[in-house]
Amino acid sequence: MSIIEKSNAEKSGKANTEKYVQLENVEMTFSTKKGDFNALKDVNLSIKQGEFISIIGHSGCGKSTVLNLIAGLLVPSSGFLFCAGREIATPGPERAVVFQNHSLLPWLTCFENVHLAVERVFGGETKAQQVARTYAALELVGLSHAVEKRPNEISGGMKQRVGIARALAMEPKVLLLDEPFGALDALTRAGLQDELMRIMQKSGATGVMVTHDVDEAVLLSDRIVMMTNGPSASIGEILTVDLPYPRKRLELAENAEYNHLRSEVLKFLYERHAKKAA
Numbered sequence: 001m002s003i004i005e006k007s008n009a010e011k012s013g014k015a016n017t018e019k020y021v022q023l024e025n026v027e028m029t030f031s032t033k034k035g036d037f038n039a040l041k042d043v044n045l046s047i048k049q050g051e052f053i054s055i056i057g058h059s060g061c062g063k064s065t066v067l068n069l070i071a072g073l074l075v076p077s078s079g080f081l082f083c084a085g086r087e088i089a090t091p092g093p094e095r096a097v098v099f100q101n102h103s104l105l106p107w108l109t110c111f112e113n114v115h116l117a118v119e120r121v122f123g124g125e126t127k128a129q130q131v132a133r134t135y136a137a138l139e140l141v142g143l144s145h146a147v148e149k150r151p152n153e154i155s156g157g158m159k160q161r162v163g164i165a166r167a168l169a170m171e172p173k174v175l176l177l178d179e180p181f182g183a184l185d186a187l188t189r190a191g192l193q194d195e196l197m198r199i200m201q202k203s204g205a206t207g208v209m210v211t212h213d214v215d216e217a218v219l220l221s222d223r224i225v226m227m228t229n230g231p232s233a234s235i236g237e238i239l240t241v242d243l244p245y246p247r248k249r250l251e252l253a254e255n256a257e258y259n260h261l262r263s264e265v266l267k268f269l270y271e272r273h274a275k276k277a278a
Contacts, residue, residue: 026079048222055209084173137165223240
């Protein structure tokens with residue numbers, strides 16, 4: 001079963017699609033040399049299956065901490081996290097992470113970087129099946145022509161697409177993205193945003209992305225989770241982005257609803273910043 005077929009099959013299954021990813025009363029406190037630091041407090045969030053969520057807020061508001069908790073890279077100080085009805089306690093292949101740094105192995109080709117993840121997750125399959133999965137993931141992100149190239153032979157945008165392909169090759173239930181395009185130039189970033197939107201619509205996967213970019217959040221998201229300022233950050237507001245797909249950025253620039261949503265996010269961020277400064 002292909003990545004797309006599997007995602008669609010899961011989407012029609014019996015899992016609670018309204019609360020596919022769930023955070024219940026999550027709190028996160030870190031021990032530091034200066035004492036305990038409470039990063040998150042009373043975070044409650046339910047994400048639907050197939051939904052794309054952006055988490056936005058000022059620096060230090062705990063956005064990446066929320067993402068790392070969902071990934072299982074951190075264990076909450078209190079509260080619970082669930083994915084598909086199972087408690088999140090450790091990292092797992094059903095939750096794949098794409099970081100701002102693509103983290104490709106420079107001595108491996110694009111194919112080999114993706115295939116490495118496939119071998120780890122689907123070690124029980126035949127070599128031919130693993131190879132097919134690898135090619136399918138690279139094709140999904142438009143890199144069939146670059147399978148034999150190494151990271152130093154491709155652009156920054158292509159490297160990030162290899163990172164996304166590697167994550168998708170694991171056939172995750174949830175794709176987690178931590179500012180995946182933050183280090184890229186504006187044109188490359190715009191192209192990859194469009195590419196990600198196409199991939200998410202085609203695969204039907206659930207997505208959670210951390211971003212500082214308001215336009216990116218409105219363009220890609222079904223809902224935008226706006227975090228209060230830290231310490232002891234929580235969810236301030238959740239904005240529903242009711243714009244039809246496929247979304248075309250040039251058309252949205254003149255769309256009144258798009259500009260209204262953009263203004264609402266900016267208003268929230270500005271007011272929070274003003275309160276923090278005061």
